[in-house]
Amino acid sequence: MSMKLFLENNRGILLAYDQGLEHGPTDFNDRNVDPAFIMELAASAKFHGVVFQKGLAEKYYNGRVPLVLKVNGKTSLVKGEPLARQNCSVERAHEIGAKAIGYTIYVGSAHEGIMLEEFGRIQEEAHKLGMAAIAWIYPRGEAIKNDTAPEIVAYAARTGLELGADAVKIKYTGDVESFRWAVKSAGKAKVFMSSGPKAPSEVDFLRQVRGVLDAGATGLAVGRNVWQNSDPSRMARVLRRLVIEDRSVEEALKV
Ligand code: FBP
Secondary structure (H helix, E strand, O other), X not given: OOOHHHOEOOEEEEEEOOHHHHOOHHHOOOOOOOHHHHHHHHHHOOOOEXXXXXXXXXXXXXXXXXEEEEOEEOOOOOOOOOOOEEOOOHHXXXXXXXXXXXXXXXXXOOOHHHHHHHHHHHHHHHHHOOOEEEEEXXXXXXXXXXXXXXXXXXXXXXXXXXXXXXEEEEOOOOOHHHHHHHXXXXXXXXXXXXXXXXXXXXXXXXXXXXXXXXXXXXXXXXXXXXXXXXXXXXXXXXXXXXHOXXXXXXXXXXX
């Protein structure tokens, strides 16, 4: 299934906002705690997709940006080997207007088999309804010593391709050369960087993004580094210049 709908110049920036479930409202401030603020930001800043869980999509999604509906998730309250199970049917995601489903797989977890199986079924259901399947692939659990080690990130990328994901969302390894191998390992599955907690500075974050693009990735899914910024709209403009217009970090910052 094509990811075309989420791309511009073959690149894409997705605005991720499922942290309320994954981390709790601790990530939020008075402004960005309101999903309506995020919906407006996604539309006005022309993101290529917005990522919600079902509850937010049902109450706040207004159709102005393609929707990626996360159909699994977990809270951070449970400890031990990670498992995130399906909480929304693919059919319901389609009714709400999703153009893609998102699903997190914790590869390396003692429970990975359950997620591999669920994703396999969900991918087939999504494709039948004309929706893309995006896999968040996070190596995690006791067996994973370093989730950004090059061979682990490349394995995550390849897992997505093997399972039929149209796009994979993976962490940056920290250097262009090793990430290029991860992108290559993902084959025809598009690679999006998973952005992570707010970086120490804008330049640090933008250099990571520049690195993944130089390695051949399609773009990024970003939450905290945009909506925790003191000026999220400006940060979105900077990202568009970097990712879609393919400028350098220094050029991109001249908004
Ligand atoms: P961020 O850009 O805020 O990191 O969002 C990306 C994301 O994948 C979210 O979709 C998800 O809620 C979160 O990161 C998961 O974070 P964690 O690493 O704590 O599991």
